[in-house]
Amino acid sequence: MPERQPDPTGADPDPGEAPGIAPSPGAVPTGSRVLLLNATFEPLTVVTAKRAVVLMLTGKAECIEASLESAFHSESLTVPAPSVMRLSRYVRVPYRASVPMTRAGVLRRDGRRCAYCGKRADTIDHVIPRSRGGTHSWENCVAACRVCNSRKADRLLGELGWTLDTPPRAPNRAAGGIMVLAVEPLPAWEPWLAAAA
Known part of the structure:
Protein backbone atom coordinates (compact mmCIF):
# COMPACT_ATOMS: atom_id res chain seq x y z
CA MET A 1 0.00 0.00 0.00
CA PRO A 2 1.53 3.40 -0.97
CA GLU A 3 2.57 5.72 1.84
CA ARG A 4 0.49 8.86 2.31
CA GLN A 5 2.34 12.13 1.75
CA PRO A 6 2.34 14.53 4.72
CA ASP A 7 -0.03 17.47 4.45
CA PRO A 8 1.89 20.80 4.33
CA THR A 9 -0.76 22.41 6.56
CA GLY A 10 0.12 20.03 9.38
CA ALA A 11 -3.38 18.57 9.44
CA ASP A 12 -4.11 14.87 9.47
CA PRO A 13 -4.56 13.53 5.91
CA ASP A 14 -8.28 13.01 6.59
CA PRO A 15 -9.26 15.20 9.54
CA GLY A 16 -12.90 14.13 9.39
CA GLU A 17 -15.59 16.06 11.17
CA ALA A 18 -14.79 18.32 14.08
CA PRO A 19 -16.14 16.22 16.98
CA GLY A 20 -19.59 17.42 17.96
CA ILE A 21 -19.18 20.74 16.18
CA ARG A 96 7.43 25.80 -7.55
CA ALA A 97 8.92 27.04 -10.80
CA SER A 98 5.70 28.60 -12.06
CA VAL A 99 2.31 29.76 -10.87
CA PRO A 100 -0.51 27.47 -12.06
CA MET A 101 -2.88 29.38 -14.33
CA THR A 102 -6.54 29.52 -13.34
CA ARG A 103 -9.52 31.64 -14.40
CA ALA A 104 -9.64 33.23 -10.92
CA GLY A 105 -5.91 33.89 -11.17
CA VAL A 106 -6.21 35.77 -14.47
CA LEU A 107 -9.11 37.85 -13.11
CA ARG A 108 -7.08 38.62 -9.98
CA ARG A 109 -3.93 39.49 -11.94
CA ASP A 110 -5.88 41.92 -14.16
CA GLY A 111 -7.78 43.50 -11.28
CA ARG A 112 -11.10 42.19 -12.67
CA ARG A 113 -10.90 44.80 -15.43
CA CYS A 114 -11.53 43.97 -19.08
CA ALA A 115 -8.26 44.22 -21.01
CA TYR A 116 -10.15 45.62 -24.01
CA CYS A 117 -12.59 48.21 -22.64
CA GLY A 118 -11.68 48.61 -18.97
CA LYS A 119 -15.11 47.67 -17.63
CA ARG A 120 -15.65 44.99 -14.97
CA ALA A 121 -14.51 41.59 -16.23
CA ASP A 122 -16.35 38.38 -15.46
CA THR A 123 -14.60 35.94 -17.80
CA ILE A 124 -11.27 35.42 -19.55
CA ASP A 125 -10.30 35.60 -23.22
CA HIS A 126 -7.52 34.03 -25.26
CA VAL A 127 -5.77 36.92 -27.05
CA ILE A 128 -4.81 34.57 -29.88
CA PRO A 129 -7.81 32.25 -30.05
CA ARG A 130 -7.12 28.57 -29.38
CA SER A 131 -8.81 27.76 -32.69
CA ARG A 132 -5.99 29.72 -34.32
CA GLY A 133 -3.10 28.19 -32.43
CA GLY A 134 -3.21 30.26 -29.23
CA THR A 135 -2.12 28.66 -25.99
CA HIS A 136 -3.97 28.42 -22.69
CA SER A 137 -1.28 30.30 -20.76
CA TRP A 138 -0.68 33.41 -18.66
CA GLU A 139 0.89 35.10 -21.69
CA ASN A 140 -2.19 34.55 -23.90
CA CYS A 141 -5.10 35.03 -21.49
CA VAL A 142 -6.63 38.27 -20.25
CA ALA A 143 -9.64 39.26 -18.17
CA ALA A 144 -12.58 40.30 -20.35
CA CYS A 145 -16.18 41.41 -20.04
CA ARG A 146 -18.77 39.23 -21.77
CA VAL A 147 -19.54 41.91 -24.38
CA CYS A 148 -15.92 42.23 -25.56
CA ASN A 149 -15.38 38.47 -25.35
CA SER A 150 -18.41 37.92 -27.55
CA ARG A 151 -17.46 40.66 -30.05
CA LYS A 152 -13.91 39.38 -30.37
CA ALA A 153 -14.97 35.74 -30.79
CA ASP A 154 -12.20 33.86 -32.64
CA ARG A 155 -10.62 36.88 -34.32
CA LEU A 156 -7.17 38.39 -33.82
CA LEU A 157 -6.77 41.85 -32.29
CA GLY A 158 -5.34 43.23 -35.55
CA GLU A 159 -8.45 42.14 -37.42
CA LEU A 160 -10.59 44.25 -35.08
CA GLY A 161 -8.20 47.18 -34.76
CA TRP A 162 -7.90 46.49 -31.01
CA THR A 163 -4.72 46.80 -28.94
CA LEU A 164 -3.68 45.83 -25.42
CA ASP A 165 -2.28 48.51 -23.12
CA THR A 166 -0.27 45.87 -21.24
CA PRO A 167 0.78 42.53 -22.70
CA PRO A 168 -0.33 39.63 -20.45
CA ARG A 169 2.41 37.87 -18.50
CA ALA A 170 2.87 35.29 -15.78
CA PRO A 171 2.49 36.78 -12.27
CA ASN A 172 5.40 37.38 -9.97
CA ARG A 173 6.23 34.52 -7.60
Whole structure:
Protein backbone atom coordinates (compact mmCIF):
# COMPACT_ATOMS: atom_id res chain seq x y z
CA MET A 1 0.00 0.00 0.00
CA PRO A 2 1.53 3.40 -0.97
CA GLU A 3 2.57 5.72 1.84
CA ARG A 4 0.49 8.86 2.31
CA GLN A 5 2.34 12.13 1.75
CA PRO A 6 2.34 14.53 4.72
CA ASP A 7 -0.03 17.47 4.45
CA PRO A 8 1.89 20.80 4.33
CA THR A 9 -0.76 22.41 6.56
CA GLY A 10 0.12 20.03 9.38
CA ALA A 11 -3.38 18.57 9.44
CA ASP A 12 -4.11 14.87 9.47
CA PRO A 13 -4.56 13.53 5.91
CA ASP A 14 -8.28 13.01 6.59
CA PRO A 15 -9.26 15.20 9.54
CA GLY A 16 -12.90 14.13 9.39
CA GLU A 17 -15.59 16.06 11.17
CA ALA A 18 -14.79 18.32 14.08
CA PRO A 19 -16.14 16.22 16.98
CA GLY A 20 -19.59 17.42 17.96
CA ILE A 21 -19.18 20.74 16.18
CA ALA A 22 -21.77 22.00 13.73
CA PRO A 23 -22.36 25.36 12.08
CA SER A 24 -25.04 27.47 13.70
CA PRO A 25 -28.19 28.23 11.70
CA GLY A 26 -27.42 30.87 9.07
CA ALA A 27 -23.69 30.37 9.63
CA VAL A 28 -20.99 30.18 7.01
CA PRO A 29 -21.18 26.75 5.31
CA THR A 30 -18.49 24.25 6.36
CA GLY A 31 -17.11 24.42 2.80
CA SER A 32 -16.43 28.18 3.08
CA ARG A 33 -12.88 29.31 2.46
CA VAL A 34 -10.40 30.32 5.14
CA LEU A 35 -7.00 31.88 4.47
CA LEU A 36 -4.28 29.88 6.23
CA LEU A 37 -1.06 31.72 7.05
CA ASN A 38 2.27 30.13 7.85
CA ALA A 39 3.69 30.69 11.35
CA THR A 40 5.59 33.65 9.82
CA PHE A 41 2.27 35.24 8.70
CA GLU A 42 2.90 34.55 4.99
CA PRO A 43 -0.13 33.31 3.03
CA LEU A 44 0.16 29.55 2.67
CA THR A 45 -3.06 28.08 1.32
CA VAL A 46 -6.84 28.19 1.47
CA VAL A 47 -8.77 25.57 3.47
CA THR A 48 -12.45 24.91 4.14
CA ALA A 49 -14.03 26.27 7.32
CA LYS A 50 -14.49 22.68 8.54
CA ARG A 51 -10.79 21.92 8.18
CA ALA A 52 -9.87 25.25 9.76
CA VAL A 53 -11.94 24.43 12.86
CA VAL A 54 -10.26 20.99 13.08
CA LEU A 55 -6.81 22.65 12.88
CA MET A 56 -7.82 25.04 15.64
CA LEU A 57 -9.29 22.36 17.94
CA THR A 58 -6.19 20.16 17.54
CA GLY A 59 -3.89 23.08 18.41
CA LYS A 60 -2.25 23.15 14.99
CA ALA A 61 -3.47 26.66 14.13
CA GLU A 62 -4.88 29.75 15.79
CA CYS A 63 -7.63 32.04 14.58
CA ILE A 64 -6.37 35.50 13.59
CA GLU A 65 -9.65 36.89 12.22
CA ALA A 66 -13.13 35.49 12.71
CA SER A 67 -16.60 36.29 11.48
CA LEU A 68 -18.62 38.27 14.00
CA GLU A 69 -21.89 36.96 12.62
CA SER A 70 -21.42 33.19 12.46
CA ALA A 71 -20.02 30.39 14.59
CA PHE A 72 -19.78 26.63 15.03
CA HIS A 73 -21.51 25.19 18.11
CA SER A 74 -21.29 22.00 20.17
CA GLU A 75 -23.01 21.19 23.47
CA SER A 76 -20.26 22.87 25.47
CA LEU A 77 -18.30 24.97 22.97
CA THR A 78 -18.84 27.86 20.56
CA VAL A 79 -16.15 28.50 17.95
CA PRO A 80 -16.37 31.67 15.83
CA ALA A 81 -16.25 30.87 12.12
CA PRO A 82 -12.64 31.65 11.14
CA SER A 83 -11.72 33.85 8.19
CA VAL A 84 -7.92 34.00 8.61
CA MET A 85 -5.86 31.46 10.57
CA ARG A 86 -2.16 31.01 11.35
CA LEU A 87 -0.29 27.72 11.78
CA SER A 88 1.33 27.17 15.17
CA ARG A 89 4.48 25.72 13.58
CA TYR A 90 6.36 26.89 10.49
CA VAL A 91 5.87 24.77 7.36
CA ARG A 92 8.47 24.78 4.59
CA VAL A 93 6.76 25.25 1.22
CA PRO A 94 8.25 23.28 -1.71
CA TYR A 95 9.61 25.53 -4.47
CA ARG A 96 7.43 25.80 -7.55
CA ALA A 97 8.92 27.04 -10.80
CA SER A 98 5.70 28.60 -12.06
CA VAL A 99 2.31 29.76 -10.87
CA PRO A 100 -0.51 27.47 -12.06
CA MET A 101 -2.88 29.38 -14.33
CA THR A 102 -6.54 29.52 -13.34
CA ARG A 103 -9.52 31.64 -14.40
CA ALA A 104 -9.64 33.23 -10.92
CA GLY A 105 -5.91 33.89 -11.17
CA VAL A 106 -6.21 35.77 -14.47
CA LEU A 107 -9.11 37.85 -13.11
CA ARG A 108 -7.08 38.62 -9.98
CA ARG A 109 -3.93 39.49 -11.94
CA ASP A 110 -5.88 41.92 -14.16
CA GLY A 111 -7.78 43.50 -11.28
CA ARG A 112 -11.10 42.19 -12.67
CA ARG A 113 -10.90 44.80 -15.43
CA CYS A 114 -11.53 43.97 -19.08
CA ALA A 115 -8.26 44.22 -21.01
CA TYR A 116 -10.15 45.62 -24.01
CA CYS A 117 -12.59 48.21 -22.64
CA GLY A 118 -11.68 48.61 -18.97
CA LYS A 119 -15.11 47.67 -17.63
CA ARG A 120 -15.65 44.99 -14.97
CA ALA A 121 -14.51 41.59 -16.23
CA ASP A 122 -16.35 38.38 -15.46
CA THR A 123 -14.60 35.94 -17.80
CA ILE A 124 -11.27 35.42 -19.55
CA ASP A 125 -10.30 35.60 -23.22
CA HIS A 126 -7.52 34.03 -25.26
CA VAL A 127 -5.77 36.92 -27.05
CA ILE A 128 -4.81 34.57 -29.88
CA PRO A 129 -7.81 32.25 -30.05
CA ARG A 130 -7.12 28.57 -29.38
CA SER A 131 -8.81 27.76 -32.69
CA ARG A 132 -5.99 29.72 -34.32
CA GLY A 133 -3.10 28.19 -32.43
CA GLY A 134 -3.21 30.26 -29.23
CA THR A 135 -2.12 28.66 -25.99
CA HIS A 136 -3.97 28.42 -22.69
CA SER A 137 -1.28 30.30 -20.76
CA TRP A 138 -0.68 33.41 -18.66
CA GLU A 139 0.89 35.10 -21.69
CA ASN A 140 -2.19 34.55 -23.90
CA CYS A 141 -5.10 35.03 -21.49
CA VAL A 142 -6.63 38.27 -20.25
CA ALA A 143 -9.64 39.26 -18.17
CA ALA A 144 -12.58 40.30 -20.35
CA CYS A 145 -16.18 41.41 -20.04
CA ARG A 146 -18.77 39.23 -21.77
CA VAL A 147 -19.54 41.91 -24.38
CA CYS A 148 -15.92 42.23 -25.56
CA ASN A 149 -15.38 38.47 -25.35
CA SER A 150 -18.41 37.92 -27.55
CA ARG A 151 -17.46 40.66 -30.05
CA LYS A 152 -13.91 39.38 -30.37
CA ALA A 153 -14.97 35.74 -30.79
CA ASP A 154 -12.20 33.86 -32.64
CA ARG A 155 -10.62 36.88 -34.32
CA LEU A 156 -7.17 38.39 -33.82
CA LEU A 157 -6.77 41.85 -32.29
CA GLY A 158 -5.34 43.23 -35.55
CA GLU A 159 -8.45 42.14 -37.42
CA LEU A 160 -10.59 44.25 -35.08
CA GLY A 161 -8.20 47.18 -34.76
CA TRP A 162 -7.90 46.49 -31.01
CA THR A 163 -4.72 46.80 -28.94
CA LEU A 164 -3.68 45.83 -25.42
CA ASP A 165 -2.28 48.51 -23.12
CA THR A 166 -0.27 45.87 -21.24
CA PRO A 167 0.78 42.53 -22.70
CA PRO A 168 -0.33 39.63 -20.45
CA ARG A 169 2.41 37.87 -18.50
CA ALA A 170 2.87 35.29 -15.78
CA PRO A 171 2.49 36.78 -12.27
CA ASN A 172 5.40 37.38 -9.97
CA ARG A 173 6.23 34.52 -7.60
CA ALA A 174 6.15 36.97 -4.67
CA ALA A 175 5.26 35.56 -1.26
CA GLY A 176 1.78 34.17 -1.35
CA GLY A 177 1.46 34.72 -5.12
CA ILE A 178 0.89 31.07 -5.94
CA MET A 179 -1.94 30.68 -3.47
CA VAL A 180 -3.48 34.09 -3.99
CA LEU A 181 -3.96 33.57 -7.69
CA ALA A 182 -5.53 30.16 -7.31
CA VAL A 183 -8.78 31.55 -5.89
CA GLU A 184 -10.70 34.80 -5.69
CA PRO A 185 -9.68 36.40 -2.36
CA LEU A 186 -12.21 37.48 0.25
CA PRO A 187 -12.13 41.11 1.49
CA ALA A 188 -10.98 40.03 4.97
CA TRP A 189 -7.83 38.53 3.45
CA GLU A 190 -6.63 41.68 1.68
CA PRO A 191 -4.44 43.12 4.52
CA TRP A 192 -2.56 39.80 4.80
CA LEU A 193 -2.15 39.41 1.05
CA ALA A 194 -1.03 43.03 0.60
CA ALA A 195 1.61 42.63 3.32
CA ALA A 196 3.03 39.56 1.56
CA ALA A 197 3.12 41.07 -1.94
